[in-house]
Amino acid sequence: MSCFHDVTECSGAYEEIKRHREELSDIFENSPVGIHVVDGNGIVVRANRAELELLGYSADEFIGRHIAEFHVDEPVIKDILERLSQGEELEKYPARMRAKDGSVRHVAITSNALIEDGKLIRTRCFTVDVTAANLAEEREQEGHRHCQAVLDAMPVAIFTTDAEGRITFFNDACIKLVGRKPEIGVDRWCIAWRLYTLDGEPLAHEQCPMAVALKERRAVSADELILERPDGGRSRVLPYPTPLFDSHGRLTGAVNMLVDVTAQHEIDVQLARLAAIVASSDDAIIGKSLDGRIMTWNAGASRVYGYEEHEVIGKPITIIIPPELHQEESEILAKLRVGERVEHYETVRVTKDGRRIDVSITVSPIRDRLGRVVGASKVSRDITGRKRNEEIQQLLVRELNHRVKNTLAMVQSIASQTIRSAKSPGGFMASFQGRLQALARTHGILTNTSWQGAAIGDLIRDQLLLGDHPDDRISLNGPNVVLNPQAALHLALVLHELGTNAHKYGALSVTQGHLELQWAVRDHAAATLLLEWKERGGPPVEAPSRRGFGSTLIERSLDAQGGEVVLSFPQEGVVCEIKLPLEVGSPAASNSRMPPAAHRDSGRPSSAGPAKTRILVVEDEPLVGMDIALVLSEAGCEVIGPAVSIEEARSLIATSEVDAALLDANLGGQPVDDLAAELKRRTPFAFLTGYGREGMPQAFRDVPLIDKPFTPDQLVAVLGLLIDQRAAA
Numbered sequence: 001m002s003c004f005h006d007v008t009e010c011s012g013a014y015e016e017i018k019r020h021r022e023e024l025s026d027i028f029e030n031s032p033v034g035i036h037v038v039d040g041n042g043i044v045v046r047a048n049r050a051e052l053e054l055l056g057y058s059a060d061e062f063i064g065r066h067i068a069e070f071h072v073d074e075p076v077i078k079d080i081l082e083r084l085s086q087g088e089e090l091e092k093y094p095a096r097m098r099a100k101d102g103s104v105r106h107v108a109i110t111s112n113a114l115i116e117d118g119k120l121i122r123t124r125c126f127t128v129d130v131t132a133a134n135l136a137e138e139r140e141q142e143g144h145r146h147c148q149a150v151l152d153a154m155p156v157a158i159f160t161t162d163a164e165g166r167i168t169f170f171n172d173a174c175i176k177l178v179g180r181k182p183e184i185g186v187d188r189w190c191i192a193w194r195l196y197t198l199d200g201e202p203l204a205h206e207q208c209p210m211a212v213a214l215k216e217r218r219a220v221s222a223d224e225l226i227l228e229r230p231d232g233g234r235s236r237v238l239p240y241p242t243p244l245f246d247s248h249g250r251l252t253g254a255v256n257m258l259v260d261v262t263a264q265h266e267i268d269v270q271l272a273r274l275a276a277i278v279a280s281s282d283d284a285i286i287g288k289s290l291d292g293r294i295m296t297w298n299a300g301a302s303r304v305y306g307y308e309e310h311e312v313i314g315k316p317i318t319i320i321i322p323p324e325l326h327q328e329e330s331e332i333l334a335k336l337r338v339g340e341r342v343e344h345y346e347t348v349r350v351t352k353d354g355r356r357i358d359v360s361i362t363v364s365p366i367r368d369r370l371g372r373v374v375g376a377s378k379v380s381r382d383i384t385g386r387k388r389n390e391e392i393q394q395l396l397v398r399e400l401n402h403r404v405k406n407t408l409a410m411v412q413s414i415a416s417q418t419i420r421s422a423k424s425p426g427g428f429m430a431s432f433q434g435r436l437q438a439l440a441r442t443h444g445i446l447t448n449t450s451w452q453g454a455a456i457g458d459l460i461r462d463q464l465l466l467g468d469h470p471d472d473r474i475s476l477n478g479p480n481v482v483l484n485p486q487a488a489l490h491l492a493l494v495l496h497e498l499g500t501n502a503h504k505y506g507a508l509s510v511t512q513g514h515l516e517l518q519w520a521v522r523d524h525a526a527a528t529l530l531l532e533w534k535e536r537g538g539p540p541v542e543a544p545s546r547r548g549f550g551s552t553l554i555e556r557s558l559d560a561q562g563g564e565v566v567l568s569f570p571q572e573g574v575v576c577e578i579k580l581p582l583e584v585g586s587p588a589a590s591n592s593r594m595p596p597a598a599h600r601d602s603g604r605p606s607s608a609g610p611a612k613t614r615i616l617v618v619e620d621e622p623l624v625g626m627d628i629a630l631v632l633s634e635a636g637c638e639v640i641g642p643a644v645s646i647e648e649a650r651s652l653i654a655t656s657e658v659d660a661a662l663l664d665a666n667l668g669g670q671p672v673d674d675l676a677a678e679l680k681r682r683t684p685f686a687f688l689t690g691y692g693r694e695g696m697p698q699a700f701r702d703v704p705l706i707d708k709p710f711t712p713d714q715l716v717a718v719l720g721l722l723i724d725q726r727a728a729a
Contacts, residue, residue: 664689
């Protein structure tokens with residue numbers, strides 16, 4: 001028996017279920033989200049296309065393997081399976097899965113599990129690829145960390161606040177600057193312990209630039225402030241507060257940078273102080289580049305060199321250096337390039353108007369903050385005045401040396417001539433001391449006038465009034481006349497000789513005797529002194545039978561000054577008439593030789609040079625000239641002169657034949673360069689002088705030199721050298 005059931009309705013239901021399954025299968029396969037199904041043992045039993053494409057596997061390579069093989073982090077997959085087995089649903093659980101090519105995919109897993117009788121049957125997992133989002137987030141976090149690291153590493157203090165002014169970040173430089181660690185979220189607006197204005201007024205934190213920037217929603221350009229630390233230390237800071245806004249223009253906070261300008265302030269003060277010193281310095285302070293171009297020029301440089309600043313900036317420093325010293329500048333620049341300092345040295349520079357001035361210069365390298373030499377500072381001091389004073393001082397020292405040696409030579413000559421005429425040691429001592437004291441007293445008179453001259457009345461009273469006692473036997477009458485130092489010395493010796501003779505043998509040797517001394521100046525244009533010495537009432541006078549040293553001294557002393565003397569010996573008393581020019585440098589030319597002096601046994605051979613060798617003597621000091629002539633005569637020479645002036649020497653050179661010459665380096669204060677040049681062309685010569693070698697004319701520094709006072713042996717030795725030179729010529 002057959003039974004038939006109407007399954008039409010069931011068939012329709014079955015078709016509907018089949019259709020739903022196909023739709024679900026299609027949804028599963030074509031879902032853009034990766035889906036995989038794992039059984040209770042963790043084996044993948046199914047995976048859709050999105051899942052396979054996510055990891056790069058084929059279905060055969062993926063299905064049938066344990067899900068843990070595709071997870072990077074083993075603890076993570078264990079945690080996932082454990083939670084699912086306990087019935088927990090997972091929502092966007094973060095995990096990392098390894099693709100077939102070895103790359104890692106960041107995923108968010110949403111999953112639930114089918115559990116029957118407490119046993120895990122299977123799980124269904126939706127896998128969303130969040131790799132790009134994670135990378136973006138990581139980059140953002142990395143950027144944030146990098147930004148924070150940069151801010152931490154910044155050498156300036158930087159901090160941020162929220163919109164309410166609460167501190168949200170500060171770097172290490174902040175802690176170093178303010179000497180404390182601010183409290184995040186607590187401190188507001190300012191990280192400093194205390195703030196002050198530059199005037200020293202306290203500044204409340206709610207009034208600080210950061211607070212103003214937040215309240216007014218703008219960047220604030222603030223003045224410098226003084227920041228005080230808890231330990232009392234202070235710094236000058238310059239704040240730069242700037243508000244921050246989001247993309248919608250909403251205020252989110254602010255950032256502030258505090259620049260410590262304490263060191264810069266000190267530098268500015270020092271630079272200002274240095275600039276003031278440079279500007280007010282009397283020294284020329286010049287800055288120049290390493291190629292020698294002028295970069296700075298102070299007022300002192302304008303005063304020293306005459307150029308204004310705008311005339312020299314950018315020009316080579318050689319505009320103030322003489323051409324012959326340009327190499328000096330090249331050597332200086334070479335030293336500066338290697339960082340050497342040029343210690344002060346003396347040199348010559350040229351001013352704008354062409355004058356040459358003596359300067360003392362110091363040059364120092366200028367370095368940048370890295371220690372590289374970028375230029376030089378040159379300090380010049382005008383020492384022209386000092387050099388002139390030094391030259392004057394040297395000249396005065398040489399002149400003093402010359403004068404002292406000339407005086408010693410005169411003393412030597414007085415001693416030499418006195419001993420020749422003395423009849424006994426006692427007589428020599430008395431005569432020598434008298435003449436020496438006469439010379440010394442005249443030096444005293446001249447010293448009181450700084451060697452400007454001596455009044456004739458002072459000389460007469462000094463030489464005649466022995467012991468400074470008035471003497472009614474002496475009558476003096478004449479105007480006040482001032483003699484130059486040389487004339488005063490010679491006239492003093494003449495007066496001493498006349499006075500000594502008057503006191504010993506003449507009118508002043510008796511109480512009833514009388515000496516009348518009167519003088520006058522004739523012809524004021526020529527200025528000639530006329531002096532008459534007249535003795536009366538003394539013992540009867542007889543003319544001397546021989547010419548003594550006193551008479552010779554009187555004659556030669558006056559002759560050296562261009563004067564004349566007439567001595568007469570009437571029975572009633574000695575008369576001496578003297579004419580003496582008061583103008584310097586006008587002695588009468590003469591080619592007469594001094595009369596032979598008395599012979600003195602010197603103990604030396606009388607033939608140091610060829611017989612009758614003709615020697616020209618040029619010496620303006622008559623006593624020294626007399627002594628030289630005597631030594632040369634005893635040596636067998638014929639003396640030409642002595643000439644006491646340049647004019648007389650030239651006359652003798654022109655009219656006489658000479659074999660050698662002895663030349664004083666200064667005749668009556670006049671240089672002898674031209675006369676020395678004339679002698680050098682004609683005959684060998686030597687200088688006989690009180691000056692040292694440095695006082696000789698520059699062109700004749702190699703000429704033999706005899707220092708005053710001299711010895712006869714020195715004189716004869718140099719004379720022999722000159723004769724040898726003439727013989728070899």
